[in-house]
Amino acid sequence: MSYCSLYPLMKKKGINLSAQDFQEKVNVIFHDCEAEVYDEMHADMNDSLQEQIDLLVEDLLGHCDVSKKQLRVLDVGCGTGMSSNFLMNSRLKPFIAHITLLDTSSRMLEVADRKAQLWNKEYSLFCGRMSQLSGKYDLVLVCSVLHHIPDLKQFLEEVRIITNPKGIFIHLQDPNVDSLNNENYKNRVKSYRSKDETKPLGRKIKNLLPKRYRSYINRLLGRKNYIDLINDKLIKDKVISSRLTADEIWSITDIHVGSLQDGTMKGISIDLLKGSLGNFTLINQRSYGFYGKLKADLDPEFKKKEQDLINENKLDGRNISGLWVKYK
Numbered sequence: 001m002s003y004c005s006l007y008p009l010m011k012k013k014g015i016n017l018s019a020q021d022f023q024e025k026v027n028v029i030f031h032d033c034e035a036e037v038y039d040e041m042h043a044d045m046n047d048s049l050q051e052q053i054d055l056l057v058e059d060l061l062g063h064c065d066v067s068k069k070q071l072r073v074l075d076v077g078c079g080t081g082m083s084s085n086f087l088m089n090s091r092l093k094p095f096i097a098h099i100t101l102l103d104t105s106s107r108m109l110e111v112a113d114r115k116a117q118l119w120n121k122e123y124s125l126f127c128g129r130m131s132q133l134s135g136k137y138d139l140v141l142v143c144s145v146l147h148h149i150p151d152l153k154q155f156l157e158e159v160r161i162i163t164n165p166k167g168i169f170i171h172l173q174d175p176n177v178d179s180l181n182n183e184n185y186k187n188r189v190k191s192y193r194s195k196d197e198t199k200p201l202g203r204k205i206k207n208l209l210p211k212r213y214r215s216y217i218n219r220l221l222g223r224k225n226y227i228d229l230i231n232d233k234l235i236k237d238k239v240i241s242s243r244l245t246a247d248e249i250w251s252i253t254d255i256h257v258g259s260l261q262d263g264t265m266k267g268i269s270i271d272l273l274k275g276s277l278g279n280f281t282l283i284n285q286r287s288y289g290f291y292g293k294l295k296a297d298l299d300p301e302f303k304k305k306e307q308d309l310i311n312e313n314k315l316d317g318r319n320i321s322g323l324w325v326k327y328k
């Protein structure tokens, strides 16, 4: 995957920057503007991500003896510190000596700093990219980040370089490309949608809209819309000269997620990760979002079904996560 999906939009908007520069600038400004509203907008992730981290930590504790370890952890794309917070709530916390919170957005790091002060752990903040770090880490956490990374091969190579021998790599909340054409997954999503049809109209429309569009509409109706703030900043910094729609912005930032812009099916597969993480062993792979939504957004009946599929460790949900160890 390269930057080619951005070319039509860049041409339409008369962008003079390189595709890489353009993507990086939009990505940083987008997340700077999202920082203060991120936790509120993504509150539905709390249950699912805490559960996934807990499961992956159990996988890890079942596989490696970390009891005598004092792990140096790196959270790449830490955002507001949500992912590290889940790690701090998990059974791994006593074995963590130090955590580095890295993000390309300084505003995200400001929010993460506030959270980290409550962990009672040594931590440091780093605004920039993995390639700019000089140290090595025992555990690298990448949560809800891979879909923002145009050049996954390069990014995973950086994960490889920065991970200590016998070090651990945990990634989660990646859009699962393999499920998009999977009949079981498609039938499940259909069954959820048809059940949704029987709901009162207002609720039905609300549930049909992806969460981020709902947030967008809520913001249009009420508080200052953050898409406007992003456009204001992009224009001020001369990245664009005319405003982008919300969907255009997401097609740039969420480059591995299908958008209305290009209509293509995108996502990330475990095979792609295996290809790039040659000297890592996949200890366990997990999945969730079996009905195309996170648990918090499902009715009790489907919540139960989602839970059963998670417990059975089925792998054909909307999202994938994985635990890897660098053995070679």
Ligand SMILES: C[S@@+](CC[C@H](N)C(=O)[O-])C[C@H]1O[C@@H](n2cnc3c(N)ncnc32)[C@H](O)[C@@H]1O
Residues within 6 Å of the ligand: 027, 028, 031, 076, 077, 078, 079, 080, 081, 082, 083, 102, 103, 104, 105, 108, 128, 129, 130, 142, 143, 144, 145, 148, 149
């Ligand atoms: C969707 S948020 C996820 C935040 C957090 N990990 C969580 O799970 O809540 C993605 C974060 O990755 C950051 N990011 C995007 N590209 C990055 C890169 N190349 N290097 C480091 N951080 C990046 C963004 O600024 C943003 O804060």
